[in-house]
Amino acid sequence: MPELPEVETTVRGLAPILEGRRIESIELRRADLRWPFPPDLRQRVTGARVTTLGRRAKYGLIGTDRDDTLIFHLGMSGHWRTDPTEIGKHDHVVIVTDEGRRLALNDHRRFGSLDLVRTEAIADYPPFRAMGPEPLGPAFGGAHLARVLEGRSAPIKALLLDQKIVAGLGNIYVCDALNLAGIAPGRAGGHIARPRLDVLADAVKSVLKAAIAAGGSSLRDYVRPDGELGYFSKEWRVYGREGLPCPRCGTVIRRRVDSGRSTFYCPKCQR
DNA sequence: ATGTCCACCTGCTGGC
DNA sequence: TGCCAGCAGGTGGACA
Numbered sequence: 001m002p003e004l005p006e007v008e009t010t011v012r013g014l015a016p017i018l019e020g021r022r023i024e025s026i027e028l029r030r031a032d033l034r035w036p037f038p039p040d041l042r043q044r045v046t047g048a049r050v051t052t053l054g055r056r057a058k059y060g061l062i063g064t065d066r067d068d069t070l071i072f073h074l075g076m077s078g079h080w081r082t083d084p085t086e087i088g089k090h091d092h093v094v095i096v097t098d099e100g101r102r103l104a105l106n107d108h109r110r111f112g113s114l115d116l117v118r119t120e121a122i123a124d125y126p127p128f129r130a131m132g133p134e135p136l137g138p139a140f141g142g143a144h145l146a147r148v149l150e151g152r153s154a155p156i157k158a159l160l161l162d163q164k165i166v167a168g169l170g171n172i173y174v175c176d177a178l179n180l181a182g183i184a185p186g187r188a189g190g191h192i193a194r195p196r197l198d199v200l201a202d203a204v205k206s207v208l209k210a211a212i213a214a215g216g217s218s219l220r221d222y223v224r225p226d227g228e229l230g231y232f233s234k235e236w237r238v239y240g241r242e243g244l245p246c247p248r249c250g251t252v253i254r255r256r257v258d259s260g261r262s263t264f265y266c267p268k269c270q271r
Numbered sequence: 272a273t274g275t276c277c278a279c280c281t282g283c284t285g286g287c
Numbered sequence: 288t289g290c291c292a293g294c295a296g297g298t299g300g301a302c303a
Binding site: 002003006034058073074075076077109111112127161163170171172173239261262 | 294295296297298299
Binding site for chain 1: 273274275276277279280281282
C-alpha cells in the first residue's frame, strides 16, 4: 500500500505517539533493510526527543532535538505496528518511547529503508536530490507537467511513476489519476495537449486527496498491531478492477502488463 | 540524456 | 495434500 497517501496517513498516526516524546530505546533486529542501517544510528537516536513528524514523497521524516532526522521508507510491504503484543520475525526495528509506547517497523519483503541524516543536510539525502515537486504542493500543476514532459516519448504512465517528474505517485494512484483525467496510459508524455495536462494535474491532486481523506477517516485503525488495512481499496477507480465497469463510461476495465507492472485502464474513454 | 527491463525479498493464491 | 507459477503498493542500476 505505501504510496504518498499511505505514508501521509502513517506519519499522522505516528505523530501523537512520538511527537514530544523521548526515545528510550531503538532496537535494530537486523543490520539492514534495503540498505545497511547507519552504524551510529542507535547511539545517535537513543535518548533523543522527537520534535517533528513529516513526509517527503513516500518517505517519512522523524526529526529529533539532536538535529538528526530519521528517514523511513516503507517499500512495498512496510508498515508500523503500534504497541504489538509480540515481536514477530518481520519486526525489524523496535522503538520504545519514554511513555512505554512501542513501535515496530514491520516489512516482510525488506524493500523499505531506515536512515539517519543531519537535519540541515536533508536536501542532500541522495533520494531527495533530483526529486520532483510534491503533487499536492503549489509547484505542481499543468504548467509544471508541460515543462517537464516536453519532448518525452515515454508513456505517460511511466513518466508519472518517475519521482523526478513528480514525487510520491505509485502504480495505484497513477492508474486512477489517468482514468479520472481520461488519458490513455500508453500515450507519449510529450504528446498531451496543455489543457489536458491541467486536467491531469487536477486528477492527480484529487485522487491523492481522496485517498488521504479515506485514510484519515480510519486513522485509528491504520497504524495498529495487526498492520494491514484495506479500507481505501473500495475507493479505487480502476486499480485492481479488471472486468468491472469504468466509473466514467461503464466500459469493462482492462489490465495489461508494462515492464512487469499491472496497468488498469478503460480502453474506451481513456485516450 | 532517455527509455526499458530486471533484481532485490517474502508470502499468498490459484491451478493442477 | 503438495508443488509450482504468478502476483504484489518501490526503486536503483544495468543496459541499448
